[in-house]
Amino acid sequence: MNVTIEYGIVGVPEHHIKVTHQLPPQYAAYRCDFSEPILMTSPAVDIIYHTAVANGCSLTNNVFVVKEPVQLLPKAKDPLSTLCCMIQGSINMSYANLTTIPLLQGQYNCFHVTGPQQPTLFVPGVYEVQYYQFSRDLLAYHSNHSKLASNWVYKIDMGMPAHLTPTPGIIWEGMHHLNRELKFCIVNTPLRRTWLAGKLQELLILVLEQQDSSIIPSSQDVTFNTIKAFISNNLDKELSISQLASTYFISASKLRQSFIKYCGMSFSDYQLKVRLERARSLCIDRDVSIAHIAYIVGYKNPSALTKVYKNYYGETPSETRRSRSSE
Template sequence: MNVTIEYGIVGIPEHHIKITHQLPPQYAAYRCDFAEPVLVTSPPVDIIYHTTVADGSSLSNNIFIVREPVQLLPKVQEGLSVVCCMIEGSINLSHTDMTTVPLLQGQYGCFHIVGPQQAVLLSPGIYEIQYYGFSRDMLAIYTHHSKLAKLWLYKMDMGMPMLLTPTPGIIWEGLHHLNHELKFSVVNTGLRKTWLLGKLQELLILILEQQDNNTISSSHDVTFNTIKTFIRNNVDKELTISQLAATYFVSASKLRQSFIKYCGMSFSDYQLKVRMERARALCLENEVSIAHIAYVLGYKNPSALTKVYKNYYGETPSETRKNGLVIK
């Protein structure tokens, strides 16, 4: 069975599109460990595919390096039920009824994909989608326990294309770690395929639980909560308000106001708060070195972390570890 979403490049002649299984040095950072890469190159966009299959379910990572505005046409050879996680960048998906569905950085959606799709317009930038395909047998296990699984299986059996999550889900910390773990795990033996199948099952259960208990009430709640969660999941990155505003299709001034209104502090203060709380939690784990904590949080060295940490808490990371006190 074919479990890959492939992308046609609209308006680009075939002789300008090349396919190789070798990544050039400038793309080494985009390599995943679970499968060998496939690189599709063209003047406006390069696409890197990694895909592996375990007993009819699948794991795939797609990266798009877009140099100029381009339309990509998603193609599937047969019906495909997937959870799509937007790791980097934000896109607007056109559904079969011509409605537009935004999938923002740090969000996921559940889809049953059948037949011809609408083209997706991408602006210059880097986009990364990690998606998980689920077999009918795996979904059927949970139909008696999950409303979403029951609906999902019905749409699959009817051959009906559908967005199964009208309100996008937020990639919370547990799903973020699963995405990262699967991306950088070697899956090259029968035993590792069995391991992968178990992980896909774990991921599906978590998605079904969150969707069945979804209480998010408005699109604003979803967008702003997605941004806050993305910051917490990426404490090692130097994020800027302008970068986030562009990614999430909001103005920088409105985003600044949202942090003041809903968090009671500026964006930079919120980012520092999240980083320092993570640092304190890690400091209280004696098996984690201060140097490793600095690395995890994106500081160049332990001294840089210690300086910021002491200014924030009034004590060094080592003193926190020694005292074993949690500041609330």
């Protein structure tokens, strides 16, 4: 398969694994626009690969539909330097030196990968990972201005597998939108591949800036801030406290307490606050229809948004827009 990282399925005989370029209807939602899909099916897990290469760098999206507990063995054909974004689901990855690295939904990590890694357990569910592979030349170009890039190049030159972000990064709003833009971009001409290479460099620069300037917080702060960022980036989704607690490997009661402690309100009140603040911002700052705003912040129709919005702000979204436009 023409992919940057393949996954062996531990304990599944090869004759039970099939590879095709056709996605069945139930997987249509997992199709990306930047390349043709490759689907690997087995009794335990189905894996959907998309990969595009541009100027020595690459963009890869992998979706794992796990049907029963299974161990997957990541294998890189060649050493690669990769930024790994967990879009959906969380796992505890077993790394080359037998350490366990949490890859939590809504976080990113940077790695230099060489050869086979350790098998990682996936429990039933859907997982989506978006990888960005960067060439040594591109990382070296930025190494004089970035501690992370300099360390990355050192690990490459030493041929050492490395986890380069001991404190994971949180996928902020801008990175979330860039991930989605790249997932649904069309890369079918040399000019579009040049465009993709520029976008990959833009993403790398943003990550280097964030990592070089960040102060290392406690793991509890990172996890809770990741949950808040994930909520903000996914206002159109129905999220529950139990679902989030399970995804982030914490108890529902502890997560409820965290919202009270750090936000001064319940999870449902926090979610409502963030949704309506985003709706208000869109009413004020952007030329977006009220119907589309309702969709963006998770309401089925404009009437549902208007009712909740007026109860919260004392005016309708249309009144907010008119009052701000007249100022």
